Amino acid sequence: MPKRKAAIAVGGVAALGAAALLLPNANASQDKDQASGTTGTAKTLKATQASNLAAQLQKALGGAFAGSYFDSGKQQLVVNVVSGDNNVIQQAKKAGAVVRQVKNSTSDLKAAAGTLKAKATIPGTSWAVDPRTDKVLVTADSTVTGAKWNRLQSTVQSLGSGMATLKKSAGSFKTFVAGGDAIFAQTQQGGVRCSLGFNVTASDGSPAFLTAGHCGVAAKDWSDSQNGQPIATVDQAKFPGNDFSLVKYNDKTTQTSSTVNAGNGQTVQITQAADATVGETVFRMGSTTGLHNGQVTGLDATVNFASETVPGGTDTVNGLIQTNVCAEAGDSGGSLFTQDGSAVGLTSGGSGDCTNGGETFFQPVTAALQATGATLGNGGNAGNGAGDQSGSAAPSASAGDQSGAADPSASAGDQSGAGGDQIGGSADPSASASDQSGSGSDQSGAGSANDGSSLTSTR
Template sequence: MPKRKAAIAVGGVAALGAAALLLPNANASQDKNDANAAATGSARTLKATQASGVAAQVQKILGDAFAGSYYDSAKQQLVVNVVSGDHNVIAQAKNAGAVVRQVKNSTRALKAAAGTLKTKATIPGTSWAVDPRTNKVLVTADSTVTGAKWNRLQSTVQGLGTGMATLKKSAGSFKTFVSGGDAIFSQTQQGGVRCSLGFNVTASDGSPAFLTAGHCGVAAKDWSDSQNGQPIATVDQAKFPGNDFSLVKYTDPNTQAPSEVNAGNGQTVQITQAADATVGETVFRMGSTTGLHNGQVTGLDATVNFQSETNPGGTDTVNGLIQTNVCAEAGDSGGSLFTQDGGAVGLTSGGSGDCTSGGETFFQPVTAALQATGATLGNGGNGGNAGNGGNAGNGAGDQSGSADPSASAGDQSGAGGDQIGGSADPSASAGDPSGSGSGASDPSGTGSAGDGSSLTGSH
């Protein structure tokens, strides 16, 4: 039987700026700088993927005094917030290589504020997150939040107290990005469903598989690599709502599923590990609608309240997401979010705006999907468990931050891209939307635009 080679490949032209950033960076002097920093107790020069390890170390040292951390990409340093603490403990944090910054709001107080927002202001078109850069909860309302809803949100934010939260408006509206194009396909009684392959993985039983959005796996069971083709993969696990990921197994156990992303313009990025996100780090998103784009992580454990497309007036709440200012448009849903050094970070879920005006975009963390499904990153096929990356909890090598994914985005099914499923229970903290977007393209499910990372096969 001939083997099918399944690769994560995306159509479209990669943005030149993002493509240039993918070229290897020289860090020959970094080890020397780190040694000098350790000897003097000054801040270390770190890669973003190293920052999370230092952050975890410092958090243990500081205990309750720890109030979050973020990566300063310009200085290549980890900044750690401290609300109080013994001078000796703070000195230990500095010796670990972090920049220590005194702040007002404790982690407990900020999470309590997010919990209040969950209770009093779960309104369609809103999102919030604890942003360590501002030491505040950043709350965003999209263009649909007006009148009494806006007054309710504004009153809730004001009730949190001075210096606890910031409220801003986004010109766009929060929507999922499942729509049209050359991606993965399925047929249901309601019509055609189009989603995107995120990352090839090896299932816990050693079979080749891939991850995609949970709402895709709920919408349809069997998937093809062509619009009217025969199914080549079947959903094994699908979590939506509550999470937004699916594990889909290739029906041919001899399928070769390389762990890589085709970034366009002849560039292929080998995916070697699962990586948690760190606020401030640079990430790349590939989608067949808009090609390759890069930006920064702006929030973790993000909560987004989408307007339900199946329940008029209802809310589809998703939480535990990664928030970025990387642009995306309808058709980019399910596409790969990754780091320059081959870390699989997220699966495109939804957001607002476009690649002309910018906006907010949210991603399901890959680490949580791997942990829940038992899959590993790496080449599948022939019963071999050849994962390059680790399980979701720890990945392989350095992890970049920590995102506690627990929920999912709105879902699309049928040719019209209608959402399915109910609303998920929102978590306490959420993402900080950055950028103001001018409105998300309405997913149609029938457009010609691509849908994130597509699946290409050759016999």
């Protein structure tokens, strides 16, 4: 019997032909910039290289380390330090980072987040450390009003000046499960739709895929077509707390792929899992809105969703990646990745839409791989931190899971910079089940990033 080829495209693309992902050009220049105020030359880095360097410096600097972020414009790693010890500063500079002395230590910022958790766990709120401001960024959606807003505001003020900032979001925080066409399930309440994140191999060798935890909690059996027969069954699902599911294909001979369908017959191979870095450009693929990009704005984010199962309750998810990439209902579980093919996250939820923008949060892929014991594609590495993985990918991998992070061998100019250079939904009909109706919107984000990105919109 011939092996069954997986009909689900990684990323669950929705509509035909609106966007193209052009593969990176050959090496661009890597001119080194002299870091302002430093005695050494800061290295020009790809985002993945910056993530690796940040992890090394965090260990080396110990308590003096107060976070880091990637300056996508200068292609440099900026490291915050709270110690005036010249040896510490020189150590970071010699490693190639830009060093910035700040007031708030990592422990200070974590303590502030702990206070918010204890006193202001309110549905419709979130908080994450923003190393660019050296503060905790607290966000309240449109449902946080009256006494709830007063409580949140007073808690932020109690943290002291210079410790946190509070902003309002126009939308409301919600998980992005709703009708659409990537992976489907039937529940007592009706049909639901999510997006496939990344194909993986389960710890027992079974073919499987990752998607959002709240999708796996909502339904156990999933199909690749609306009202179709189930082809995969939830093996593990974590929500709230975390937000990931491992779903095993029912046919053990299913051939999965580890690429992303970028449209127009182009695919990008997913080669590794990587931790996100604040400031790097990332791309999200989802079944409703297709391909969009933006920047990582915070790490270790806590989001308090209004519970959909417990009236008046709160579903809190921790350890998320915060971004300014848009998403909409049905994009849940979809892939967040970098342009060089690093798997970064699974779409969890957020506020806003792809017309007005908003915040979107993602479950880190590395954490999901570690928790489930799964490996990328047909046998990569489980997540062990940024850049440490060499996860091998199936040659038939599906497109759309690429991310703005960088391959160490790639040039600085191959990365796309910050900004809303968003590309509307696209699909290869052979990639994401030809029996699915495309509902993706061909939306082009406001503004374009003139940054040497090879991601372009073809309208």
